[in-house]
Amino acid sequence: MHVASVVINRESFGSDPIVPLDESVHDIYGNTTGTLLMRLRRSGVNDVGVIAEAMDDLRKRQMEEGIFAFDSFTRSGSDACSPMSASALEDPARECVIWSINHYLGLNRHPFVIQKAADAVHQFGTGCGTSAISGGMNMLHRQIEAKLSEWLGKDGVMLFPTGFTANMGVLAALCQPDDHVLIDDESHASIRDGVRLSRARKWIAFQHNSIADIERKLEASSRECRGQIFVVVESAYSMSGDICPLRDLVALKERYNFLLVVDEAHSFGLYGRNGRGLCYQEGVTAGVDFILSTFSKATASIGGFVATERRYVSYFQWSSNAYAFQACFSPADAAAILAAMDVMEREPEIISGLHEKNRYMRTLLVEAGFDLGTSQSPIIPVYVPVTHKLLKICFELFRAGVFSVPVAHPMVREHEGRIRFIVNARHTYEQIDKTVGLLRGLAQKYDLHADLRQLRAETDTA
16 A cells, blocks of 8 residues: 555545645655654544554564564563564564663562462452452552551552553643643653543643753742642653652752652662662652652552642542553552562572663673763663664664664654664673673664764754
């Protein structure tokens, strides 16, 4: 199917003028399905059927070429290494080192965690069957709440079925019509969706991790806002691996009146005493009004939470649809969370070992000339600014037994495409060496370092 001809011949695109699409829209190496979606919308296409057909056609052609990564699956479950297939059950399996899994500590494979989850199924059954306000919780959920309250020093803790719905549900209920909501330019989709679903009429993005820009916007909002000001950040950012300057941010509360919301999805379990998070490590938990996180990453389960003042829990129970109208996560998931937190307390060497591997891999990549941005966390972005090279490099890595997914525009800014390597405590140093060695060869083959030099030169002269 030729997308450009479909766009021209369809009639139900709305009244806005249509910008014709050029032939590059057919380039399977120059587009992801997400890029194509964005280009179609910008060209005036609003027929979902047409968009879906075009995206599915691109997906099929990329699968035929072997470069569509978004349907790949493991044959033996999430781990640092596993047999993987490209898209279908009948596809052949390829043993791969996997760099896309967020189980940072590898606790989904820890014998104690597995045993506790299995025991919970025998004791509590497989599911909860209803939401928390309808009696869906059991004693395991309450034990998680008590543990988090102790760890984070907050008297109110509330559990959600997922980390995504924790962010979305809290923000949708929290922000009111006259409020101003300031969010980081790299905020996760769950944060953006929560703000969009809220009653807030004004939300403002500030420059990523820029305290100066936050302060400028706080000054303006302090003059204009008739309600409450919220500042929403992530302590460690999922796409860039950057760390938020939490101490500087909390210090602004001495000059401006705002409530601070921090998503610890990519830091809970990795930083602070026994993995209590970056807010704890930086000594700012008292200055953070709402601490949120997921259980699907370091704690190797599913679910999410908010830790705050007790009064807000009473409010969210009846104002957050994401809490009131979703079934609780299962007893096995709850048992896995408790067991993971227990392991984090008893075996701190797992956390310290993860950070050592993170430092080791970063050192090798920097020595090889790769651009890692300003990242620090175990999320290591290797920047590949040219989309067709990004897709080809990912494909060649997969063919050589190394798997991660390309992150391209519009998920990130144009020319900020990257491959994310998420370091797991179960990765071996040999697997790190293999991966970096392959990247070195592919960078040379595709002249990646020349692209990076050109991009820096263009940025410097802009």
